[in-house]
Amino acid sequence: MDNYEDKSDFEINKAVAEALYPDHKVGMSGFGNSCNFPRDQRGVWVEKPDGYGLIDIFQPCESPSDAWPIITDNRIGIKPRMLTGYWSAEHLEVNACYAYADDNPLRACMIVFLKMQEET
Numbered sequence: 413m414d415n416y417e418d419k420s421d422f423e424i425n426k427a428v429a430e431a432l433y434p435d436h437k438v439g440m441s442g443f444g445n446s447c448n449f450p451r452d453q454r455g456v457w458v459e460k461p462d463g464y465g466l467i468d469i470f471q472p473c474e475s476p477s478d479a480w481p482i483i484t485d486n487r488i489g490i491k492p493r494m495l496t497g498y499w500s501a502e503h504l505e506v507n508a509c510y511a512y513a514d515d516n517p518l519r520a521c522m523i524v525f526l527k528m529q530e531e532t
Contacts, residue, residue, distance in 0.1 A: 414427075414526070414530070416512070416523045416526060416527075421471075421473040421474065421516075421519060422456065424472075424473050424519060424522050424523065424526070425456045425470060425471050425472055425473050425474075425522070426438055426456045427526055428470075428472050428482065428522050428525060428526065429456045429458050429470050431525070431526065431529045432482070433458050436458050436459055437458075437459040438456055438457070438458055438459075439456070439457055439459070456469065456470045456471065457469055457470070458470050472518060472521075472522050473516065473518050473519040473522055474518065475518075476518065479518045479521060479522065482521070482522070482525055483521050483525075486503060486524075486525055486528060487503060488501055488502070488503045488521045488524050488525065489501065489502050489503070489504075490517050490520070490521060493513060496513070497515060498513040498514060498515055498520075499513065499514060499515070499516070499517035499520050500512075500513045500520065501513070501514075501517065501520035501521040501523070501524045502524060503524050503528055508531065510524045510527040510528050511524065512524050512527070
């Protein structure tokens with residue numbers, strides 16, 4: 413199992429993109445690639461499998477519109493931890509429980525998603 417605590421948001425975003433789009437090229441925006449995203453919009457870009465065009469910049473640790481479909485499709489629950497200020501994310505199955513807590517609820521959910529992918 414990966415140690416997600418040590419990974420940056422970019423690394424988490426990239427791992428989520430690679431899990432969701434295994435047949436697509438995934439890279440980082442703003443660093444010498446062919447896309448013209450502003451340098452302050454560093455995130456993950458996802459290229460179509462045929463190499464023509466980008467799907468979009470992808471930042472599920474920061475963007476609710478990127479994260480919400482992943483959260484709902486994978487039935488990941490989110491709740492606040494009142495004493496710590498963190499957010500808990502979890503997915504329960506009959507024989508498994510995937511959970512993570514972070515001060516960023518979207519990041520916590522993406523880490524739960526990645527933990528789920530490790531088991532498949």
